[in-house]
Amino acid sequence: SGKVPASNVLASAPSDKNLGAWRELGCRTTHCNLEVVYRSTLVFLATKPHILPAVLEEIRPAVGSQHIVVSLVAGVTIQTLQRLLPPGTKVLRIMPNLPCVVQAGAMVFSRGSNAGDEEAALLKSLLSSCGLCEEVPESYIDIHTGLSGSGVAYVYLFAEALAEGAVKMGMPGALASRIAAQTLLGAAKMLLETGEHPAKLRGDVCTPGGTTIYALHQLEKGALRATVMNAVEAATNRACDMAKD
Amino acid sequence: VQKMGVNFTVSNKDTVKSSDVLFLAVKPPIIPFILEEVGPDIEPRHIVVSCAAGVTINSIEKKLSTFCPTPKVIRCMTNTPVIVREGATVYATGTHADVEDGKLLEQLMASVGFCTEVEEDLIDAVTGLSGSGPAYAFTALDALADGGVKMGLPRRLAVRLGAQALLGAAKMLLESEQHPGQLKDNVCSPGGATIHALHFLESGGFRSLLINAVEASCIRTRELQYLADQEKISPAAIKKTLLDKVKLESPSLSVASASKVSLFTSKSKKN
Numbered sequence: 007s008g009k010v011p012a013s014n015v016l017a018s019a020p021s022d023k024n025l026g027a028w029r030e031l032g033c034r035t036t037h038c039n040l041e042v043v044y045r046s047t048l049v050f051l052a053t054k055p056h057i058l059p060a061v062l063e064e065i066r067p068a069v070g071s072q073h074i075v076v077s078l079v080a081g082v083t084i085q086t087l088q089r090l091l092p093p094g095t096k097v098l099r100i101m102p103n104l105p106c107v108v109q110a111g112a113m114v115f116s117r118g119s120n121a122g123d124e125e126a127a128l129l130k131s132l133l134s135s136c137g138l139c140e141e142v143p144e145s146y147i148d149i150h151t152g153l154s155g156s157g158v159a160y161v162y163l164f165a166e167a168l169a170e171g172a173v174k175m176g177m178p179g180a181l182a183s184r185i186a187a188q189t190l191l192g193a194a195k196m197l198l199e200t201g202e203h204p205a206k207l208r209g210d211v212c213t214p215g216g217t218t219i220y221a222l223h224q225l226e227k228g229a230l231r232a233t234v235m236n237a238v239e240a241a242t243n244r245a246c247d248m249a250k251d
Numbered sequence: 252v253q254k255m256g257v258n259f260t261v262s263n264k265d266t267v268k269s270s271d272v273l274f275l276a277v278k279p280p281i282i283p284f285i286l287e288e289v290g291p292d293i294e295p296r297h298i299v300v301s302c303a304a305g306v307t308i309n310s311i312e313k314k315l316s317t318f319c320p321t322p323k324v325i326r327c328m329t330n331t332p333v334i335v336r337e338g339a340t341v342y343a344t345g346t347h348a349d350v351e352d353g354k355l356l357e358q359l360m361a362s363v364g365f366c367t368e369v370e371e372d373l374i375d376a377v378t379g380l381s382g383s384g385p386a387y388a389f390t391a392l393d394a395l396a397d398g399g400v401k402m403g404l405p406r407r408l409a410v411r412l413g414a415q416a417l418l419g420a421a422k423m424l425l426e427s428e429q430h431p432g433q434l435k436d437n438v439c440s441p442g443g444a445t446i447h448a449l450h451f452l453e454s455g456g457f458r459s460l461l462i463n464a465v466e467a468s469c470i471r472t473r474e475l476q477y478l479a480d481q482e483k484i485s486p487a488a489i490k491k492t493l494l495d496k497v498k499l500e501s502p503s504l505s506v507a508s509a510s511k512v513s514l515f516t517s518k519s520k521k522n
Binding site: 203204205206209223226227229231232235236 | 429430431432433436450453454455456458459462463466
């Protein structure tokens, strides 16, 4: 989005597998994590959880008071991060979701003991270009996983089912899928832009004795609401459990 | 009724002669018999209000038109809480009932709760919702009280608190501009007791059960209306009607067996 010139971004990875994409955007790349830490002030950690401890060991000597370390690593707490980095390091933890890649993401972040308002503001301003970015207490991060991290998959499932219903009723699949996606997009947009309660928006669509209320009755019969609540709960609990490992 | 200072009679005919607004408050299968009985005495000034579930304006007008060319008929659906002046009443005006006639009824019924005019084809839905509604509420209250008792409350207190909770919630909703969904959210603090409880309700398909109930009551009302229109009245209802007629015309006579009744009825008709 132009907030940071690509040439100011340095990405590091063990192999060239993913680095090509960075280079195409105009970023510099390296295979050396330490180089990233030496040459940058804002450092994002984006490894798989089991790899992170080793990476932190590696870069620890080079981390100083000027650095801002932002972890995107699922399940690794601020406490753990601060333990594995030099005392006094400014640490923040962020949980994004997949649609960040189309600038319609939902991200929450929490700050560690040494990260202040300036760091939080910087992160928020940088990442807002990828979508919604809010600071939260760390305890909300697992909930965010259940709601929005995994939540994207629930929406894909719902979209698939909508399209299948349409196909059953005689619409070609490709068209049905595009319309299903647009329906979700449009409804979400209305929710976000009107700020109205979803129940009110739902009521607005339901003309007495009309098609919508008949369909909603089917959804209620299937206890969709409870099932969705169960899903969010299950994913959140799983995130908590995994963090403990 | 007499204790309230209301004039009381056992004669339907007398009631009609000395009144302008007639409320027919009998069971639906009896309506045709009552209309036959009072039909001759109906005058243009009379407003006939029927509260019988499933009995259409059309069927009443048809029956009365043999006696009076332009009968004023209003059909009304109310519910039991009129007893405590918190009724829910709707009415639909018939072909010859004027706007003022409707307004008069509305004024009368508004004194015992909420009253509004609707199109007649909505009355079955109203029956399903607010007609039967108190029964749904009583069932819910019984169960809520059970919940309270299970968790240690004495029964009387549990019933009192449950009823007050529903009363208060209903009042909040009626006095608020907010959507019930919003009001619900306002009670649910994150991770708190209420949201845990609501999850149970959702898991049990609480909402769909209520939708099903309103639907079932509405559909049944339509069925009963259809049966009534076909004039398919059960023999038991007919027998009871005749017994009642006898009781009305000679309150001092005790009714013993069926055979006695039929003899007496035919005799009285000759008179």
